[in-house]
Amino acid sequence: MNTGKHDEGRQPAAPVTTSDLLRSHRMRLGATQEEFAQAHGFSVRAYRDMENGGKISMANMYALRESLRMGPQARTQFFRLVTGDAPCLRGLTVDEGLARVTARWAEVHLYSHESPTVLMDGGWNVIHFNAAWAGLFDSVEPHPRDHPLDNPMQFCFFHPDAPRIFLDWKESWLITAMCQFAHHYDLNHDSEQLIEIRNRIAQAPLLESLYVHRVSAELTERGADRITEGDVSDRPLLVGKRPQGALLTVSIPWHAREYGYQLLTLSYPNAKAALPRATVLPPARRTRPDAGPGSDATPAPAGTTTNCPAPGVRARQDRAVTVGQLLREYRKRAGLSQEMLPRTADLPMTFRTYRKLETDKGRPRKEQVGPLARALSMPTSVERFLYTMVTKGDPPTIGVRGGPVVQGLTERWARDHVDDQSQKAPTVLMDGAWHVIACNDAYRALFRHVPADPRNHPTINGFRYVVFHPDARETLAEWYEQWAVPYLVEFGATLMRHRDAPHPEHLGLLSEIQADPYLWKIYRGRIHRELQGGGNAIGFEGDGDVRGMHLPIGGPGSDRAFTEVLVTAGMPLHGKAYGYQFCTLTLRD
Incomplete structure (x- = not known):
């Protein structure tokens, strides 16, 4: 404390x-x-x-x-300090300023992508989509609210064309989608849009049964891993008139990470040849002429109904799984009674207090999540799920990098979002300690003038280059204000997230900062004020910022020219638990 x-x-x-x-x-x-x-x-x-x-x-x-x-930044920082992190899902809508950044972000990461790509908000409402995404769903019947150009989640749940296009609909698409919905619904239980979706699920027997039983079991068994499973997964779908295997990848825009934004991409061989010609319909043409606002002109998928409650459902189970249900299930697996558990977990509570937790009449405190999870032998992914349910915040990262399984997923993800064939602009993917996992040729070319350094080169560690490499102060225009301060703010925020158990690599970086009088003065002064909410820095990437670089006109040692770059950033969904981040530097004419 x-x-x-x-x-x-x-x-x-x-x-x-x-x-x-x-x-x-x-x-x-x-x-x-x-x-x-x-x-x-x-x-x-x-x-x-x-x-x-x-x-x-x-x-x-x-x-x-x-x-x-408190202002918005201070509110977020206070939430972070009390719970361990920023809000996991602050809300489903954003202000106009954030929308402008999103439009810039989409230009770099969506419209330039040749594969079907869509950017959605926290309620899965479509914000931007490219022509390939529209072409994939060109044959879908119009609908006032469930069309994939309006809301892909509602399309998957309720539109009758979903099983036709999303092959192996239930197992490959629906269960994962419902697990994500259950997670967002728990975090934003007062959202009118999510309440409406929940009500529509309750009116469809198949969906309600899956939600109450299958989704509950999946989240109980696999926790946070089940929610992020959609990223880097192979999915079958109908492309044109033939079945096609697709790789589904998910990116989270950094600037909207607290609002549930997701960029979803479906990649498959010969995408251009397979897709029908895209016909991008304006919203008015995606609705049947006789369909009024909020009407259901299109029936639900086979096996569901939209006009009667599920048989036997009176007082329905509103959430797929609650904190109390999760605790009760794992206590029973551990063979412990309610009386025994508080003593076993060494928790300062009576069994009556604990009993309130299991009946959802009380909630554990943030600091009790770890001891409870250990006493109940919960898997790490379930403990992280419990942490989010209790605090409404993202749990601290597990480490700064994943093991072989995560590494394999990251390599596949990078081929779709980092390699030169998919992303022409200089792009780098880093782990939770800013070590470079992958970068494209354009990124290497951008920094080819930087003297070699085994630790601080931009192709080795992005943070170390900005903070410690002497070339950074020459290459990065307004180095202090535009680059060093945002990077150090993000570093300080990372330490705040892990204040109870800081990662050794982060502490090593802190030691090096402390050993440099100039950097330490910045860190203890300006950065301290920014993290209190008194400044304007938003993180080391500065997602959506336009910044300057002084780049050599010829080879190393030649005269330099000022060049503006648009900085966009985000994280792959599968690497969120390890703090993975990507950054793209798009040179502006």
């Missing part, structure tokens, strides 16, 4: 604590601890304890964010 105190002689696991954030925002309001507590319904003792590093409940976290008038 944070103490709110700093020891300059030691290496802090993170530059900001809950104490820092509360104190700085209270002082901006010009109030003492006593004045603030009395004005906002806290006891003086309770508020003083929270500001001095004591425990902060989720309810108090939300109340304090409002009372202290």
Whole structure:
């Protein structure tokens, strides 16, 4: 637990604590601890304890964010400090500023892709799609809300053409999609759109049965892994008039990672030859002329119905799986009684308190998730799923890189999103410690003038190049403000996520920063303020930023020319648990 105190002689696991954030925002309001507590319904003792590093409940976290008038960045950082990370799914809509960044992002990562590609928000509403995606679904009957150019998830669930195009519909497509929906629904239980989808599932016997039984079992057994399984998976579908195996890959735009945005790509051999000519229909033409808003002009897939509840369903099971159900199932597997478990897990709670957890009349605290998972012998993926259900935040990454299975997935993912055949702009994919996993020839050419360095070269480690390589200050225009500060902010945010158990490689980087007086001054000053919410940095990639580079006109040592680059970034879904990130530098004319 944070103490709110700093020891300059030691290496802090993170530059900001809950104490820092509360104190700085209270002082901006010009109030003492006593004045603030009395004005906002806290006891003086309770508020003083929270500001001095004591425990902060989720309810108090939300109340304090409002009372202290925190801005968006500070709100996110406060959530991160209290729960361990930023919100897993903050909401399903974004403001106009974020929409503009998304449009830039799509130009680089969607419209240039020859394979069918679609960008969706957290409710799977289509934001952008390319001509290949439209061509893939050219034969789909119009529908007011379930067309794949409007909402691919609702198409998969409810449109009668889905089983025809998504071959092996139930096993290869539907179950994974429903697991993702169940996850988003749990995180945004008040979303009107997700409530409507849940109601439509309840009206279809097949879908309701799968949701209550199969999806519940899948999430209980495999947890977070089942939700991310869609990335880098082989799927059968109908392309034109013939069956085709496709590789499905998923990318998360960095700037919209807290809003559930996903870029979905379907790649297969001879995509151009296989696809019918794309006919991109405007929204008005994708709706039947006689279909009014919200109507169901198209029936649901075979085996479902949209106008009657599932047989025997009265008080339906709203969520596919709850915290209580997960705890109860694994307690039974462990052969423990409710009375035994608190003692076994060494938790400071009575069995009556624990019983409330299993009946969903109470929730574990964030710090109790780990001990409970260990006592119940939960797999790591299930523990991460439980963590998200309890905190509504992403759990800290498992490590900075995955094992052989993840490596194999990453190699396939990179062929679709990094290699020169798929991404012409300079692109690099890095692990959770910013070591380069893959980069394309265009990226290598962009930095061919950089002197060789076994540790700090941009083709070896992106973070180390920006922060430590002397060439960075010459190549990267406005190095301090536009490159170093955002990178160091992202580094500090990473340490905050893992403040309880920082990764050794991150601590090694921190030691090197601390050994450099100039970098350490930046880190303890500017970066500290940014992470408190008092600045504007949004992460080391600066997704959607236009920045400058000074690039040699000829070979190394030649005169340099100023060039603008559009920086776009994101993460592959399968590498999210390890902090994998990609970055593309698109040179602008």
